[in-house]
Amino acid sequence: MNAPFQPDATSLDLLKVGTKxxxxxxxxxxxxxxxxxRLRHFGFDEGVTVQPLHLGPFGRDPxxxxxxxxxxxxxxxxxxxxxxxxxx
Amino acid sequence: xxxxxxxxxxxSPNAGKSALFNALTGARQKVGNYPxxxxxxxxxxxxxxxxxxxxxxxxxxxxxxxxxxxxxxxTRDVLLGRQxxxxxxxxxxxxxxxxxxxxxxxxxxxxxxxxLPTIIALNMVDLAKRDGLELDPKTLEKLLGVxxxxxxxxxxxxxxxxxxxxxxxxxxxxxxxxxPVESDLIHLQRRAREIATAAVVSETPVRRWTHRLDAVLLHxxxxxxxxxxxxxxxxxxxFAWSETPKSWIEDGIAWLSNQASAALPAGLVRSMIxxxxxxxxxxxxxxxxxxLVLFLFILLLEGTGYMVRAAFLMDRLMHGxxxxxxxxxxxLSSFACAVPGIMATRxxxxxxxRLTTILVAPLMTCxxxxxxxxxxxxxxxxxxxxxxGVGLQGVVMFGLYITGIAGALLAALVLRRGVLKGGGGGFMxxxxxYQWPPLKDVAIGILTRAEIFLKRAGTIILGTTIIxxxxxxxxxxxxxxxxxxxxxxGKIGRAIETVVRPIGFNQDxxxxxxxxxxxxxxxxxxxxxxxxxxxxxxxxxATTLQDKLQHxxxxxxxxAFLAWFVFAPQCISTIAVTRRETNGWKWPLFMxxxxxxxxxxxxxxxxxxxxxxxx
Numbered sequence: 035m036n037a038p039f040q041p042d043a044t045s046l047d048l049l050k051v052g053t054k055x056x057x058x059x060x061x062x063x064x065x066x067x068x069x070x071x072r073l074r075h076f077g078f079d080e081g082v083t084v085q086p087l088h089l090g091p092f093g094r095d096p097x098x099x100x101x102x103x104x105x106x107x108x109x110x111x112x113x114x115x116x117x118x119x120x121x122x
Numbered sequence: 123x124x125x126x127x128x129x130x131x132x133x134s135p136n137a138g139k140s141a142l143f144n145a146l147t148g149a150r151q152k153v154g155n156y157p158x159x160x161x162x163x164x165x166x167x168x169x170x171x172x173x174x175x176x177x178x179x180x181x182x183x184x185x186x187x188x189x190x191x192x193x194x195x196x197t198r199d200v201l202l203g204r205q206x207x208x209x210x211x212x213x214x215x216x217x218x219x220x221x222x223x224x225x226x227x228x229x230x231x232x233x234x235x236x237x238l239p240t241i242i243a244l245n246m247v248d249l250a251k252r253d254g255l256e257l258d259p260k261t262l263e264k265l266l267g268v269x270x271x272x273x274x275x276x277x278x279x280x281x282x283x284x285x286x287x288x289x290x291x292x293x294x295x296x297x298x299x300x301x302p303v304e305s306d307l308i309h310l311q312r313r314a315r316e317i318a319t320a321a322v323v324s325e326t327p328v329r330r331w332t333h334r335l336d337a338v339l340l341h342x343x344x345x346x347x348x349x350x351x352x353x354x355x356x357x358x359x360x361f362a363w364s365e366t367p368k369s370w371i372e373d374g375i376a377w378l379s380n381q382a383s384a385a386l387p388a389g390l391v392r393s394m395i396x397x398x399x400x401x402x403x404x405x406x407x408x409x410x411x412x413x414l415v416l417f418l419f420i421l422l423l424e425g426t427g428y429m430v431r432a433a434f435l436m437d438r439l440m441h442g443x444x445x446x447x448x449x450x451x452x453x454l455s456s457f458a459c460a461v462p463g464i465m466a467t468r469x470x471x472x473x474x475x476r477l478t479t480i481l482v483a484p485l486m487t488c489x490x491x492x493x494x495x496x497x498x499x500x501x502x503x504x505x506x507x508x509x510x511g512v513g514l515q516g517v518v519m520f521g522l523y524i525t526g527i528a529g530a531l532l533a534a535l536v537l538r539r540g541v542l543k544g545g546g547g548g549f550m551x552x553x554x555x556y557q558w559p560p561l562k563d564v565a566i567g568i569l570t571r572a573e574i575f576l577k578r579a580g581t582i583i584l585g586t587t588i589i590x591x592x593x594x595x596x597x598x599x600x601x602x603x604x605x606x607x608x609x610x611x612g613k614i615g616r617a618i619e620t621v622v623r624p625i626g627f628n629q630d631x632x633x634x635x636x637x638x639x640x641x642x643x644x645x646x647x648x649x650x651x652x653x654x655x656x657x658x659x660x661x662x663x664a665t666t667l668q669d670k671l672q673h674x675x676x677x678x679x680x681x682a683f684l685a686w687f688v689f690a691p692q693c694i695s696t697i698a699v700t701r702r703e704t705n706g707w708k709w710p711l712f713m714x715x716x717x718x719x720x721x722x723x724x725x726x727x728x729x730x731x732x733x734x735x736x737x
Contacts, residue, residue, distance in 0.1 A: 068190045068471050072550045074307045075185030077225050087333070088340040092438035096447065096549050098340060102224040102315070105332075105553040107434045107447075112550070 042120050046084060047097065047113035054085045055118035064115045076106045078116060086113075126177040127292055128209060129168070130200060132233060133217035134226045135183035136554035138245045140164075142217050142275035143180040144563050146284070151566075162465070163208070170289045179211070185225075186307060187232050191471050201236060213239040213291055215284070217275075220250035220257055221555070223321065227266075227314035228307070234268055239291045242270045243284055248277070249555060254326035262321045276560045332555045339428070345435050352428075356419045357523070360492075361516075364411035371411070375404035394591055397654035402587030402647030403579050405667070406493060409643065413489040413575055414568055416458045421567045425559025429454070430551055437549050443531045444538025446470065446549040449479040453530065456486035458571075460696045463488075464703055471550075474542045478534050480703055481713050484696050485530035485689065487523045490642040494687050495522055497646055501668040502680040525688050529720065541712075578641065582694075586637045587647050594633070594655050605655050606630070625722060626682040626729035630674060638692045645687070678732035685728040689721035 049055055057080055062070050078084075078101060087105060088098040095110040131146070133139045144151075147166025164180040181200055182193035189195040196205060203210030216233050218226035234240055244259055263270040269287050273280035339345055379400045386392040423429045429451050437447025448470045456463030463483045470476040487495075499515050506514040593611035606612045606629065615633030622632055633652055638645035653670045671680070691697065691714045700710040 069548055069550065071188055071190045071307075072185075072471070074311070075190065075225075076550070076552065077228075077311060079308055079311055088336060088434075089342065090438050091342040091346050091435055095438050095441075096434060098336070098434060098553055103222045104225055105336075107430075107437070107549065107551045107553055109437070109441075109549050112548075 044118060044120070045114050046086070046099065046116040046118050047110045049084075049086050049118060049120065051086050051089060053120055054083055055120045057082045057084055057116055058119045059117040061115040061117070065112065069112060073108070073112065073116075076104070076108075077102045083121070084116070084118060125209070126167075126175055127212040128177050128179060129213045129215060129288065129292075130179050130181050130211035131215045131217060132181045132197060132201065132229075133183060134185050134219070134222075134229050136222075136552055137183070137217040137219045137226055138275045139183055139217045140180060141560060141563060142215070142243055142245060142273060142281075143178065144560075144566065145273075145275045145278045145281045146215075147178050168285070168288075170292070171286060172289070174292075176288070176292065179208070184229060186229050186310075188307065192468055201233065201238075211238065213241075213288070215241050215243055215288070217243045217245050220244050220247045220272075221253050221255055223257070223318035224315050227318055228310045230266070231310050231314055231317075234266060239294065240268045241284065241287050241291060242266060242268055243273045243275075243280070244270050245273045245275055247272045248274045248279075249557065252328075253330050254328040256323040256325070257321050258323045259321075262317070265317045265320060276557065276563075330555075335556050336431070336553070339431050340434060345431075349432055349435055352423075356416070357520070359419065360412050360415050361519075363415050367411040368408050371408045375400065375408070379404070390595070393595060393655065394588065398588050398591030398651055399584060401650045401654045402591070402644075403584050405647045405650045406583050406643045407576070407579050409489065409493045409496075410572065410575060412492055413458065414572055416489055417568055417571045418564070420455055420458055421564050422559065423454075424451075425557075425564060427554045427556045430553055433549075433551060434553065441549070443535040444475075444542075445478060445534050446472070446475050448549060448551065449475065452479055452483060453486055456483045456488060459488050459490070460484045460486065460693065461699045464696065464699050467703070472548050474538075474544065475548070477704065477709065478537050478542050480700055481537060481709065481716075482530040482533045484691050484693070484713065484717060485526050485533060487526045487688070488642075488693075490693065491522075491687055493643040493646045495519060495684065497649075497667065498671070498680050498684055501671040502675075502677055522684060522688055525685075525724075529689060533716070533720075582640050583644055583647060586640045586644050587651055590633075590637045590648050591651050591655070594652055606633070606652060609655075611652070622722075622725075625686070625726040626676075626679045626733070627686075627725070628675065628679060631679070631683060635692075640694050642687065642690075642692050645692070677737045678729050681732050681737070682725040682729035686721045686725040689717055689724050691717035691721075 043058060046055070057078060059080060060073070060078060065073065082102060085100040086097050087100055090096045096107045097110060097113050098105055098107045099113070131139055131143050143164065143166065146168050151164060151166040166178050166180075168176045168178050170176060179200070181197045184194040184197040187198045187201070189198055199205035200208050200211065201214075214233060214236075216230045218230055230242060242262070244257065244262065247257070250257060259270040259272055269291070271280055271284045271287050273284060275281075339348060379396055382396050382400060383392065386395065423432070432454070433447035433450045436450045440447055440449055449467070451469070452463045452466040455466050460483045463486065464480050467476045467479045467483070470479060499518055503515045503518050508514055508517060590611060593614070594606065594609045596610060597608060599605040599608040606615070611633050612629065614636065615629045618632035618635060619627065619629050622635070627635075630649060630652055634645045634648035637648045649671075650667050653667060675683075697710050697714060700713055701707060704710065
């Protein structure tokens with residue numbers, strides 16, 4: 035189980051490329067309804083393993099993220115709503 | 123008589139649904155539209171082993187029954203029997219990607235709950251194996267409670283097994299559909315994950331192909347360079363690959379024209395057939411090879427999964443002008459034709475993002491402008507070589523494309539700051555696995571385009587050309603008079619000329635502008651027809667048309683004409699599809715007015731600058 039505040043807890047947009055992490059919480063309230071729905075469709079959920087794979091060439095935005103068995107691209111702003119705990 | 127049993131093919135995006143649909147129905151497909159919405163309806167027929175026909179319908183890909191886009195709403199409504207113009211399906215084929223069961227089973231679970239007779243097509247088992255993933259369809263069958271058939275749709279494997287499972291299912295009695303139980307996405311997702319995990323027999327970690335390719339194609343430096351190279355090769359190929367077939371078509375038309383002239387007695391009928399129909403339609407049909415090469419590239423880029431990567435690479439730049447990377451796909455398709463481009467904006471979730479993309483899509487240089495550009499450039503721009511492999515004509519053509527793109531980006535920026543302010547900022551896309559699309563599917567796509575183009579040439583273009591021929595031939599000029607001075611078209615042309623004279627357009631151009639409202643390429647056939655009537659002794663081949671242009675137009679006029687066509691919204695189909703996609707006349711009227719204003723200003727500026735420079 036994840037303790038609520040671990041020292042290396044961070045958000046998905048700040049995670050280094052290649053680092054695997056577990057989603058600890060998603061700030062659904064900061065997203066509009068369609069965006070939240072789409073993120074759920076992609077399988078973002080507490081406990082899921084995520085891994086940033088690629089950054090966009092301009093302004094390091096958007097981010098390509100491995101989530102479960104699929105790869106999705108989302109903007110940095112939305113990745114910021116996903117709180118993660120790096121897996122070591 | 124009972125209607126045929128209706129089987130719907132449903133599944134999440136990138137499950138290989140359309141490939142499976144193609145494999146089941148072959149080329150016998152019908153593409154239509156659902157009434158009231160602008161979602162395409164693909165249907166086809168399948169004959170079961172005992173000879174019973176079944177109607178198949180390919181539903182738009184959806185992640186769940188909670189829609190986040192208009193496409194997904196149609197899928198939900200069809201499945202629940204609420205879609206106008208569609209009866210409720212009698213059975214379902216749910217397509218899932220074997221290597222992404224965790225995600226795809228969520229929608230499958232929701233669909234199974236509906237209680238319709240259902241088969242799961244466990245698709246792309248080959249790609250799962252390539253990724254080191256071994257699945258047990260029997261476990262899956264037991265946990266889901268419906269038959270599971272392994273398929274590789276792109277190689278047409280497992281299709282016979284799927285058909286026989288369908289056969290069994292449609293023979294069994296069946297009792298009614300349930301409304302979906304209040305289904306919580308998160309809960310369904312967790313169950314999907316449990317079932318997916320249980321179905322895994324073994325998993326060996328392998329370095330996936332898609333990862334290796336993405337490491338290069340999405341590389342922050344190499345990625346954009348490759349994208350630029352692909353675009354460059356694409357536009358080069360549009361010209362280089364089509365040269366030979368184009369010359370065959372030209373020869374064919376010249377032969378036809380000679381045959382018709384020889385067979386028919388001189389007079390009005392011969393003039394109508396040779397100068398009107400053959401000269402007009404022929405001038406347009408020669409561009410078929412170029413259009414097909416362009417569509418070949420777009421279909422391949424889409425089919426391989428690269429198009430989404432291009433959207434990923436471009437998202438930030440598009441974001442800069444208030445669009446999203448998703449707009450890149452519709453805008454790229456608009457290089458072929460704005461109509462499918464505008465229809466492709468349906469994948470953009472945000473309404474203002476989508477509307478902006480629709481409004482700027484006609485600025486992308488569509489293939490219908492190619493005839494106009496090619497003709498004018500060949501006639502007025504000398505074929506000088508600037509450097510190895512780079513000619514002046516090519517540079518001018520490239521410049522016209524760039525002007526269109528710059529115009530689109532600028533227009534988007536202004537629209538997003540003004541009338542379409544606020545909202546937006548979303549970009550969420552799945553990056554599917556790379557795969558080589560079945561060549562048969564690509565061929566079906568290209569043939570469909572060829573058919574649409576030829577139908578247009580045979581109807582709209584033929585029709586407008588003949589009307590123009592009639593207006594340009596009546597009344598007949600007496601001795602010493604010029605036909606284009608006497609005819610009705612000439613008089614209409616002169617009226618339009620008063621408006622466009624300041625920007626350097628002459629009477630010939632004015633006569634061509636009106637019929638070119640039907641479609642841009644008609645401008646070429648219209649000019650060909652007008653000149654053909656004026657000098658009946660000459661055949662209206664492309665070279666003679668070029669010569670005639672060189673004698674009648676100044677370079678400044680030619681350049682202004684090119685600038686006009688970069689912006690002018692001369693295409694009835696685009697206006698019609700915009701009306702349909704935006705549900706009203708407000709936005710198409712807005713689009714037409716701002717584009718005409720831009721066209722007038724651009725042509726004017728070009729003309730005045732050219733005249734000032736003494737060209």
